[in-house]
Amino acid sequence: MDLKDKNILVTGAGGFIGSHLTERLIDIGADVFAFLRYNSSKSVGFINEISEQKRKYLKIVFGDICDLDAMQKAVKNNKIDVIFHLAALISVPYSFEHPNEVAETNARGTLDTLLAARDNKVSRVITTSSSEVYGTARFIPITEDHFLQSQSPYAASKIAGDKYAESFFKTYDLPVTIVRPFNTYGPRQSARAVIPTIITQALTSNKIKVGSLTPRRDFLYVKDCVEGYIKIAEEDKETKGKVINLATGKDVSIGDVCGLVKDILDIDIPVISNVQRIRPSNAEVNILCGDATQAKNLVGWEPKIDLKEGLKKTIKWIKPNLHLFKPTEYSI
Numbered sequence: 410m411d412l413k414d415k416n417i418l419v420t421g422a423g424g425f426i427g428s429h430l431t432e433r434l435i436d437i438g439a440d441v442f443a444f445l446r447y448n449s450s451k452s453v454g455f456i457n458e459i460s461e462q463k464r465k466y467l468k469i470v471f472g473d474i475c476d477l478d479a480m481q482k483a484v485k486n487n488k489i490d491v492i493f494h495l496a497a498l499i500s501v502p503y504s505f506e507h508p509n510e511v512a513e514t515n516a517r518g519t520l521d522t523l524l525a526a527r528d529n530k531v532s533r534v535i536t537t538s539s540s541e542v543y544g545t546a547r548f549i550p551i552t553e554d555h556f557l558q559s560q561s562p563y564a565a566s567k568i569a570g571d572k573y574a575e576s577f578f579k580t581y582d583l584p585v586t587i588v589r590p591f592n593t594y595g596p597r598q599s600a601r602a603v604i605p606t607i608i609t610q611a612l613t614s615n616k617i618k619v620g621s622l623t624p625r626r627d628f629l630y631v632k633d634c635v636e637g638y639i640k641i642a643e644e645d646k647e648t649k650g651k652v653i654n655l656a657t658g659k660d661v662s663i664g665d666v667c668g669l670v671k672d673i674l675d676i677d678i679p680v681i682s683n684v685q686r687i688r689p690s691n692a693e694v695n696i697l698c699g700d701a702t703q704a705k706n707l708v709g710w711e712p713k714i715d716l717k718e719g720l721k722k723t724i725k726w727i728k729p730n731l732h733l734f735k736p737t738e739y740s741i
């Protein structure tokens with residue numbers, strides 16, 4: 410499927426990955442509709458990071474993914490051809506405190522998106538999973554057939570959303586693909602994620618406080634992640650009904666990431682494991698390292714930006730945007 414000139418709805422378009430995806434879709438000539446949660450100030454999040462020249466090709470639709478009527482109207486009134494569903498509450502620590510809200514947004518919001526797509530005969534649907542659904546890896550690299558483990562309410566909510574997507578493919582033949590990105594990072598990511606947490610403290614403090622230093626993650630740069638979404642959406646025959654990992658196949662510990670950031674900035678400050686930031690023992694996912702062979706074989710996708718280069722790009726963006734962060738506060 411050629412995405413140029415297609416009417417495309419992006420839920421969560423004001424967020425981290427969503428804003429980068431929205432910008433990329435504008436670049437390739439799609440007619441993009443950014444579905445954003447309504448707020449009294451009509452804030453559009455990181456849509457403002459997209460140049461004014463590009464934003465003039467973007468249409469904003471305010472609503473709530475948990476409001477089925479709003480989703481139906483957004484899809485029907487704008488004659489949507491393709492939906493990229495990225496809207497979610499994505500913080501694992503937040504899900505410990507607010508499991509009901511996270512379940513409502515991530516599971517019910519995905520169901521509403523699928524219903525709107527089914528009822529309006531949308532040609533292509535891409536939903537967003539998370540590597541957290543695998544839990545601590547029983548083998549690495551993790552392939553898509555690794556069994557699912559809900560080690561947090563967040564993971565449980567994403568598993569539920571994935572299963573709704575799977576059921577709509579099998580029951581209604583909805584042309585949906587589940588994209589499962591591993592730990593994505595880069596410009597525009599919020600302070601609740603570990604890499605911005607490390608970088609902002611390294612730039613402003615005499616120490617870096619994180620949770621456990623030993624968990625290992627497969628960090629994927631956001632531009633590579635977005636290219637995966639695009640390629641998967643374009644290949645609508647081979648990828649329908651499938652779950653597809655986006656990953657680098659390389660894992661690194663949180664402690665090692667701290668070391669890389671310090672090396673790039675040429676600083677020598679202590680790294681402290683802060684008890685407040687450590688997950689409950691049974692909820693900690695100790696290692697995530699993904700196998701993206703299927704993405705390569707089906708759509709020719711491979712990541713291009715290594716961790717050190719990606720960290721440099723992220724630091725470059727964060728430096729003039731430190732006002733968006735509160736490095737001394739623990740964000741969940």
